[in-house]
Amino acid sequence: MVRFNNRRQKIKKLKIVLIYIVATIGLCMSVYPYLYLIIQSFTPEAEVDRVLVPSHLTLESYRWLFLGAGAKRPWLRALFNSIIVAGSSTVIALLGGAMVGYALSRLQFKGRDLFNNFLLFHMFYPGIILLVPLFLLVVFLGFYNSYLGMILPKALSLWAIFLYSSFFLSIPKEIIEAARLDKASELRIIFQIMIPLSWPITTVIGLLVFLRRWSELLWDMVVITSYDKMTLNVLLATMSTGEYVDFPGPMYAATFILTFPLVILFLIFGKRFTKGISLAIK
8 A cells, every 4th residue: 555655656746747847848949939039139240040159249230220220210219109009009998998898797778788799709700801991991081101090990909898898797786886876977987996996807908908909010011101100010020121131130139129018018917917817717
């Protein structure tokens, strides 16, 4: 009996070791491309994509990007544009998602079930199909080649509405009824009760919406033609052709600048994001 227990313990420890080995390998495979990107952005031009470990680190690629030949393109302005567009879209998506989600989960009105079914259907509808009609609508409204043309069509998030609606259903209705007895308006209930109680899910929605909008490429390339209004990812896409194709180091540097804000956001809100995901799953 003792030998059997010892054998089971050894097998259990072996399984744990194997799990850690597999997890370590998976982590290395996931992190390696980003580490390679960072290292190559600080690698001398003659060694870029030729060595894994550079002879020394240098800011040569960044100087080329901002002070050298790459300065012909407005990189800092593009970074500012990305922050404005992604930030504005995220705020609008959170506000719109909270208000519509509250209406669908806590208010009774005719056609609510139909709207819910349409929402679920549209969430799995290929968005590329609506590209041309949406573009024609933007042109008709006079938003072509403008910040509004980038922000408004991509601001409404159906996933934000769905997650808020599902989360608001978990909040006891007695809280809402008590607020209504105190003559609180529906908007006051949303902004002073529902949203403060839903910070974990708000973090998840905010990060996902910001990440999606920050990495948007196709729509921004379609609706923007001016370099002064281009977002950073669109401006980076222009580096793959013409005079920039022979300068991989600056491309790595620009890509690192594009991804760095996302890394900072996840480092800051990582715990809240994990908590929000667990609540969303439940």
